[in-house]
Amino acid sequence: MLSLVALVSLIILILDNGVLGFLRFSKDGSKGHFDITEEAVLETTLQVCIDVANTEGQNVIPPPKPLTTESVAQACSSSGSESFHRAKGDMKWKNVNVDIIHFFNPEYHFDNEEFVRGKKVITDGLAVVKYKLKQGNLEDAREKLGSIMHTVQDFYSHSNWIELGNKLPHLSLIRSDLSFGNVADKSTPTCQSCVDDDCHNNILQNILRDNILITGYFGQKSKPMGKCSHGGLADLTSRIEPTGGINKDDLKSSHGFLHATATDVAKAATRQLLEDVRSFAGDRTFLRMMGISRRSKAMCFVIDTSVSMSEDIAEVKRVASVIIDSRRGTANEPSYYILIPFNDPDFGPLTKTTDPDIFKAQINSLTAGGGGDFPEMSLSGLQLALTSAPPSSEIFLFTDAVAKDTYLAGTVLALIEQHKSVVHFLLTGSFGERRRRSGEPDQASQMGVLDPQLYRNLAQASGGLAIQVTKAQLPEATSIISDSTSSNLVTLLQAVRNHGKADHFSFLVDESVTNVTMYVTGSFPSFTLISPSGVSQSHRVVSGSLATVKTVGNLNTVKMIKQVGLWAIRMDSSEPYHLKVVGKSVINFLFDFVEETQGPDLGLSILNTRPTSASNTTMMITVTGSDSLEVTEVVLVESSGAQEVNGSVEPLGGRSFLVRMGRVPVGDYWVRLSGVNSSRVRAAPIIYRRQSSTRVRISDFTVMAVVTCNSDLSPEEPLSVFFTVSTNGMGGHITIQATNDRGFTSSFPTSLLLEAGTSAKGTALFTASTNTPMGSDVTLIVEVTAPGPADSPALQRDC
Structure with missing residues (x-):
C-alpha cells in the first residue's frame, strides 16, 4: 500500500501569476526581497555581535564589505556558518512565499490603499513573533518574522512614501500606537494617466504638495475613479483610466527611477523591524534565533x-x-x-x-x-x-x-x-x-x-x-x-544494501576534514579499507596502519588515521548493512527542492510536496564554510543501489546554486555534492565532496493541502483543509486518515476514488477546543493510503 502524508500548519495556496512586490531575486541591477532581507540580516546581526563583544570587553573587527554569511559568522565567533545560513534562508523563503500564498490579498502588499489592514498584518505578526520568542520557539519566530518583512518592504515600493521625499522608514508601520498620518480617502483622485517612461510625474501635484500618503491598486478589473495603479503586465487596473502605475519593484517599473532609493529605505525598515525584535528578545536570544551560537x-x-x-x-x-x-x-x-x-x-x-x-x-x-x-x-x-x-x-x-x-x-x-x-x-x-x-493477547x-x-x-x-x-x-x-x-559534523559517504552482496564504494577526504569515522551496522559484515596510497586493512585487524576497529553488537566503528585523497571500501556481506562515513569540517551544504514559476523574475518557491517522477526536479543548493566554495557537480545517488542522476549547476550568487535534474526515477536517494575551494593563495584549489545525511524520496504520487481561510484557528470555528492526491501510475480507491497533534475534533472522507493518471480531491475539517491557549501551534496531518506497491510517505510541507 502507498501512504502519503500532508503536514499543514499555515495557508498553502500555489499560484503562478508573477509578483506583487520587489523581485524575489536580483536581476539586471534591480534588488529583490532576497537581497533586501539578506543585507538587513547581515548588517543587523553583525551590529548585535559587535555590541555584545563590547559589553564583554572584547573587540570585533568588522569584516570588509560586502558582508557575507561566512564573514559575519566568523566575526561573531559562531561555531559555524551552517545554522546562520539556515536561519537566514528560513526568513528569505518565508518572505518571498508571501507573493505565492497571499497573491490576491492586498493588505499583505499595501495595495489598494489598505493602510489599516496592511499595518495590522505587520503588528499582529510582530505580536506572534514576540509570543513565540517568549515560548522559546525560535524557529517559528524567525519564519513569522520573515513573512512580516515582505509586507514592510512592499510598503516602500507600492506607496508614494519615497515620492514624498522621505529617506527614512515610516516608524508607524511597526508601532500599533502610532497612526499613518495623512492618508488618502477612497474618493480622493491620486493619479493622472501615463504610458511607460512618461509615468515619472503621474502622481497628482496636490497629493505631493499636501503630503498625502497613497498606494497603487492592483489586479482588479476596476478601481475607484482617479486612483493610481500598481502598474505592470499582471496589473489589470493599469489599463483603466488613469493608466500607468507607481510601483518601484525594479528598475524597469513605472517608477523604477526610484527603485534604488526604495530598496535602501526598505532595508533600513527591515533593520528597524529586526532591532525591535532584538530589543524584546535580548541580544543572546536574538543571536540564537539568527543561528549565531558558540554552541554545537x-x-x-x-x-x-x-x-x-x-x-x-x-x-x-x-x-x-x-x-x-x-x-x-x-x-x-x-x-x-x-x-x-x-x-x-x-x-x-x-x-x-x-x-x-x-x-x-x-x-x-x-x-x-x-x-x-x-x-x-x-x-x-x-x-x-x-x-x-x-x-x-x-x-x-x-x-x-x-x-x-x-x-x-x-x-x-x-x-x-x-x-x-x-x-x-x-x-x-x-x-x-x-x-x-499474564492473560493479555500476544500483541x-x-x-x-x-x-x-x-x-x-x-x-x-x-x-x-x-x-x-x-x-x-x-x-x-x-x-x-x-x-x-x-560541531561541524559532515557526511562523506552513505549507502544501504538490503540484500547483502560484494560492492565497492569510495569517499574523498579533503584537507579541511578531520576525525574521519566509518560506521557499519549489520550482521558480521566483511570489509576492507583502502587508503589513497593503496594500503589496505581488513576489518579483522583491530589496530592497523589505517584505522582502529571496534565492534559492539551490530555496530562496527572504524576510527581512521587521516590521509587526504580518495579512499575505497570493499564490502562483502551476505546480510543487509548500513554504511556511513563522517568527519568534521566547516565545509558543508544545505539543499531544498524548489519549483520554478512563471513571472518577470526568477520565480522560485520551496516545493511543498516530494518531487515526482513526472516532472523535472530542481534543487537550491547553498554551500557553507567559506566564501571561496564553488559547486562543480550535484548528483542524486540511489540509497540502496548504484543508480545516479546528474544535474546541471547554475550559480545564483551568494554561494547558492540552482541544480536542474530533469526527471528522476522513483526511489530513495542521497544528495551528493562535489566542488572546489579556491581560498588558498598561490596553490591548487581543494577538491571536496559531501553527501546529505537524510535521504530524499522521488514518488509517483503527491499530496497537496490547501488551507483556504486565515491561518489563525479560532475555537469552535471549523478550519477547512482541501487536499489533492495526484498519481502518474495506477489508480483505485484510496483511504483517508486526518489527525492533529492536539486532539482537535475533525471530520473527513474516509475514502476517495483515484483514477490512473488523475487527481482526487477531499476536504477535512478541524475545530479547536475552547480551552486552547492563544498562540498555540497545531500540526494537521492528512494521511492517504492508496493502492500500489509498498512505498514511503510523500510530504506536503507547511508554507
Whole structure:
C-alpha cells in the first residue's frame, strides 16, 4: 500500500501569476526581497555581535564589505556558518512565499490603499513573533518574522512614501500606537494617466504638495475613479483610466527611477523591524534565533522508561553527565538539551532547555516502571522530538521494545524529511523475548513486531544508525552520542544494501576534514579499507596502519588515521548493512527542492510536496564554510543501489546554486555534492565532496493541502483543509486518515476514488477546543493510503 502524508500548519495556496512586490531575486541591477532581507540580516546581526563583544570587553573587527554569511559568522565567533545560513534562508523563503500564498490579498502588499489592514498584518505578526520568542520557539519566530518583512518592504515600493521625499522608514508601520498620518480617502483622485517612461510625474501635484500618503491598486478589473495603479503586465487596473502605475519593484517599473532609493529605505525598515525584535528578545536570544551560537548541535534523548529499562536509564544518565560536564563553555556545548520519556500508554512531558543543570535534574529524576505488555509508545515520543528539536538535529532513542503506535510511522518519516534530522536508535536486550503480562493477547506476535525493522527503516531514512546491543554492551555503544553531537559534523559517504552482496564504494577526504569515522551496522559484515596510497586493512585487524576497529553488537566503528585523497571500501556481506562515513569540517551544504514559476523574475518557491517522477526536479543548493566554495557537480545517488542522476549547476550568487535534474526515477536517494575551494593563495584549489545525511524520496504520487481561510484557528470555528492526491501510475480507491497533534475534533472522507493518471480531491475539517491557549501551534496531518506497491510517505510541507 502507498501512504502519503500532508503536514499543514499555515495557508498553502500555489499560484503562478508573477509578483506583487520587489523581485524575489536580483536581476539586471534591480534588488529583490532576497537581497533586501539578506543585507538587513547581515548588517543587523553583525551590529548585535559587535555590541555584545563590547559589553564583554572584547573587540570585533568588522569584516570588509560586502558582508557575507561566512564573514559575519566568523566575526561573531559562531561555531559555524551552517545554522546562520539556515536561519537566514528560513526568513528569505518565508518572505518571498508571501507573493505565492497571499497573491490576491492586498493588505499583505499595501495595495489598494489598505493602510489599516496592511499595518495590522505587520503588528499582529510582530505580536506572534514576540509570543513565540517568549515560548522559546525560535524557529517559528524567525519564519513569522520573515513573512512580516515582505509586507514592510512592499510598503516602500507600492506607496508614494519615497515620492514624498522621505529617506527614512515610516516608524508607524511597526508601532500599533502610532497612526499613518495623512492618508488618502477612497474618493480622493491620486493619479493622472501615463504610458511607460512618461509615468515619472503621474502622481497628482496636490497629493505631493499636501503630503498625502497613497498606494497603487492592483489586479482588479476596476478601481475607484482617479486612483493610481500598481502598474505592470499582471496589473489589470493599469489599463483603466488613469493608466500607468507607481510601483518601484525594479528598475524597469513605472517608477523604477526610484527603485534604488526604495530598496535602501526598505532595508533600513527591515533593520528597524529586526532591532525591535532584538530589543524584546535580548541580544543572546536574538543571536540564537539568527543561528549565531558558540554552541554545537542540540542533544536530544527519547527514552523508554518501562520497567525493564533500569540499566539503560542509568547509562543515559551517566553519558549525559559526562557530555554536559566536559563541554561546558566550549564550542561543543549543546545549543539545547531535550528530553522526552515514553512508555505505555504515556509519553512526555517534554523538557527543552539551554540550562544543562535543569536537564541534568530532569534526567536524574527518571525512573523505570510500567509498560509490561511489550510494545511502547516510542513513535509518539519521537514525533514530539522531531517537532520540538531544531532542524538538522541528532536524536537518540533508547528502547528495548518495538513500537506500539506504528500508525505514526508515515508521519514520523514525513517529519524526518521536513526537518532533515538524524535519528539514532539504541536498541537493547533481545527483541521479541520480553514477555507480555499474564492473560493479555500476544500483541507482539500479532503485529509482527519481533523484528525491529521499522526502527532500521527510520534510521536509514534519516541517515542515523539502528544499533542493537545487549544491555551490558550499551556503555560501549554510547560513544556514538558524543561523536554525533560534536560541531561541524559532515557526511562523506552513505549507502544501504538490503540484500547483502560484494560492492565497492569510495569517499574523498579533503584537507579541511578531520576525525574521519566509518560506521557499519549489520550482521558480521566483511570489509576492507583502502587508503589513497593503496594500503589496505581488513576489518579483522583491530589496530592497523589505517584505522582502529571496534565492534559492539551490530555496530562496527572504524576510527581512521587521516590521509587526504580518495579512499575505497570493499564490502562483502551476505546480510543487509548500513554504511556511513563522517568527519568534521566547516565545509558543508544545505539543499531544498524548489519549483520554478512563471513571472518577470526568477520565480522560485520551496516545493511543498516530494518531487515526482513526472516532472523535472530542481534543487537550491547553498554551500557553507567559506566564501571561496564553488559547486562543480550535484548528483542524486540511489540509497540502496548504484543508480545516479546528474544535474546541471547554475550559480545564483551568494554561494547558492540552482541544480536542474530533469526527471528522476522513483526511489530513495542521497544528495551528493562535489566542488572546489579556491581560498588558498598561490596553490591548487581543494577538491571536496559531501553527501546529505537524510535521504530524499522521488514518488509517483503527491499530496497537496490547501488551507483556504486565515491561518489563525479560532475555537469552535471549523478550519477547512482541501487536499489533492495526484498519481502518474495506477489508480483505485484510496483511504483517508486526518489527525492533529492536539486532539482537535475533525471530520473527513474516509475514502476517495483515484483514477490512473488523475487527481482526487477531499476536504477535512478541524475545530479547536475552547480551552486552547492563544498562540498555540497545531500540526494537521492528512494521511492517504492508496493502492500500489509498498512505498514511503510523500510530504506536503507547511508554507
